[in-house]
Amino acid sequence: MAESLLSIGLEVATLHVLGIIAACHAIMNTRTSQGAVAWAVALVSVPYLTLIPYLFLGRSRFAGYVDEHRFNSARARARTEADVNQSQLTVAARRDAATEPALRRFLALDRLMGRRFLAGNQVGLLENGRETFDAIFEAIDQARRYVLVQFFIVRDDSLGRELHRRLLARAAAGVKVHFLYDGIGSHALARRYVESLRAGGVQIHAFSVRRVSNRFQLNFRNHRKIVVVDGQVAFVGGHNVGEDYLGGNPRLSPWRDTHIRLAGPIVAQIQRTFSEDWYWVTQTLPELAMPEEAPGDMTCLAIASGPADHQETGSLFMTQAIQAARRRIWLTSPYFVPDSAVQSALRLAVLRGVDVRVLLPCRPDHFTVYQASLFHTYEAVRAGVRIYRYQPGFLHQKVMLIDDDTVAVGSANLDNRSFRLNFELSVLTVSPEFAAQAQAMLLADFALAKEVGPGEWETVPLLPRVVMHVARLFAPVL
Structure with missing residues (x-):
């Protein structure tokens, strides 16, 4: 019995030592402070639950381009x-x-x-x-x-x-x-x-x-x-x-x-x-x-972004695009887990009087991402962003309409994974005629969507709220 307890104790101690080592690695290598804190706390406190996920998801600095x-x-x-x-x-x-x-x-x-x-x-x-x-x-x-x-x-x-x-x-x-x-x-x-x-x-x-x-x-x-x-x-x-x-x-x-x-x-x-x-x-x-x-x-510009960039191109592109809007910024994405810079840009756009709308799916394809998206949806709605849920099926498009002349279409989602962890490509077009076509397309999509009401959060039961809060902790790797 004593030997069994000693063996279990050694295993637990080993896991905590490995968790501390992994936490140090996370602090030194995770690109955002929020991500570093989240991983470090989780690895030190509950390494038996987080060590394996960290092996798969933990690295957020790209060291691949060694040559x-x-x-x-x-x-x-x-x-x-x-x-x-x-x-x-x-x-x-x-x-x-x-x-x-x-x-x-x-x-x-x-x-x-x-x-x-x-x-x-x-x-x-x-x-x-x-x-x-x-x-x-x-x-x-x-x-x-x-x-x-x-x-x-x-x-x-x-x-x-x-x-x-x-x-x-x-x-x-x-x-x-x-x-x-x-x-x-x-x-x-x-x-x-x-x-x-x-x-x-x-x-x-x-x-x-x-x-x-x-x-x-x-x-x-x-x-x-x-x-x-x-x-x-x-x-x-x-x-x-x-x-x-x-x-x-x-x-x-x-x-x-x-x-x-x-x-x-x-x-x-x-x-x-x-x-x-x-x-x-x-x-x-x-x-x-x-x-x-x-x-x-x-007139067009190809926006190629990825973790090998010297700067965080994906997040900077989205932030600049939102800041450039004078009349409206309409966004569509399957996921809505924006970083703090994009969240702030959206809120400032609302305060400038810009028509800020985000179109999201009403059906989940990934549970954790969807729950984190719900949390950020309610946060954005409280800040004045108009958010719609597309009703007919799953919405996967990544389109942005800025004012009456600029459109971006590509592969990047509104999440940290696309901003910092994935290689993405979008094309920004400047053309009033093409913007009018994109506007007509998006208006048809919005017509098939239901707007999230400002009081909807109050009707969410306690357990789903807890799930959303937990899911948003994984935002740095979503």
Whole structure:
């Protein structure tokens, strides 16, 4: 009996020692003070509950880009190619008088990204999964030189197999096909799917933050969704590859999501983002073509963010976008777990008299994230933010409308994971005509939503309130 108690005591003591060591690691490596405090307290007090989650979720500093010299050389080469393209397309570098006032509001983004706003683009809205993948498949079928494909989730279902078939057909026709998928997001992807593509001439790789795969590392995922064909047309947005995104999951159907189709000089910035990810995985660069013409009159900037950035690009982008709003800022996201900077920006916008609206889903796909989102929803409503819950099905789109001239569409959610832990890509467009299209789309979405009332929090029972408060403690890793 005494030996048994001694053994249990030693095990508990060992766990607490490991918890203290992990807490020190969290203090030294967690990017935000809130996250460091949360992990440190939990690891010291209840290590038997938090040590294993910390292995999966704890690291919030990205140490993957260890070969900085080679990576920066690749980035410099990609940037040079984009700059050559800009000099060839003089219309792309010209700032139109009609959009100049809007561009001045976003000057900080120009500098933050180290990229110029480019004019001469054409952008089209794709408002559902079928419309999105019909457009993507049509573009792939017309590819003559190369196809770049990158998704967070790829499933071996009917949609995934349709993409598989079309990529093999292009590879067989001599088109170079480069395919990146996230190793964790697509963890269920069958090996036969990957190997059959590789055998058919498709260059396909899983994105991982380390050269050697680490199954314990769930942070730093590549959440970008990119398709580029021949350097002339690109697709960016919220859809992944799976029947879920066509409404195939009865629990979440109908699925509401948005993608955009782009042509013009902005394609160079998008494929440059892909080339940096490709270089990290393969140590090679794809041979890229530059856009040959400026087919439209829209001004755009690609916002590529990730944990390797010198600054917290995702959070700074969102904060600046909200601060730039003078009349309205409408946001849609499946998750609403904003950091303190974004929370403050939203509240200040309300105080400036800006029409601040956020559209969220009414159905959860991840319990903890949904409960944390509910907590922040009620907090925001009390501050004057108007929040709506989309009723028909699950809302997954990531769209932002600023005033009457600016729209952003991409992969980034309103949470710390997208702000700091994931690689994301959004495209900011400055065009009153495109903003009017986005406004019409969002008004239709708001018409199918129910607004959260200011007194709703008072009707929530005690136990659900406790659950929400506990869930929001995990905000640094949600």
